[in-house]
Amino acid sequence: MLDADIIHLRRSDGRDWDGILHVNSEDKEKGLLMLYHSMNKQITRTITVPVYYTGLHSRLVLENQQGNQIATVSRDVEIAIEVEIPAKGYSYFILRKRTFKVKYKLT
Numbered sequence: 042m043l044d045a046d047i048i049h050l051r052r053s054d055g056r057d058w059d060g061i062l063h064v065n066s067e068d069k070e071k072g073l074l075m076l077y078h079s080m081n082k083q084i085t086r087t088i089t090v091p092v093y094y095t096g097l098h099s100r101l102v103l104e105n106q107q108g109n110q111i112a113t114v115s116r117d118v119e120i121a122i123e124v125e126i127p128a129k130g131y132s133y134f135i136l137r138k139r140t141f142k143v144k145y146k147l148t
């Protein structure tokens with residue numbers, strides 16, 4: 042995934058978060074979202090992430106340190122997520138296609 046195409050989400054200015062999205066629509070992991078923060082206090086932000094190049098256009102699974110969550114892709118092929126980035130730290134999310142498990146079999 043680290044050698045996949047990169048989308049820069051926000052220019053680093055030393056005052057707020059910086060982020061990149063690695064994308065590869067051919068892999069099991071469609072994207073790797075990395076968010077960085079260089080200030081001395083934790084921040085919470087709602088971030089809009091373009092997911093067009095991941096090939097995920099309806100719903101997707103975001104996996105991070107706290108677990109999984111489902112995100113719905115907007116009409117503009119973006120997702121909005123609320124993230125906490127620790128002081129002088131980073132947060133990451135892996136983007137995957139949502140898979141459905143069949144609980145009942147029709148006969």
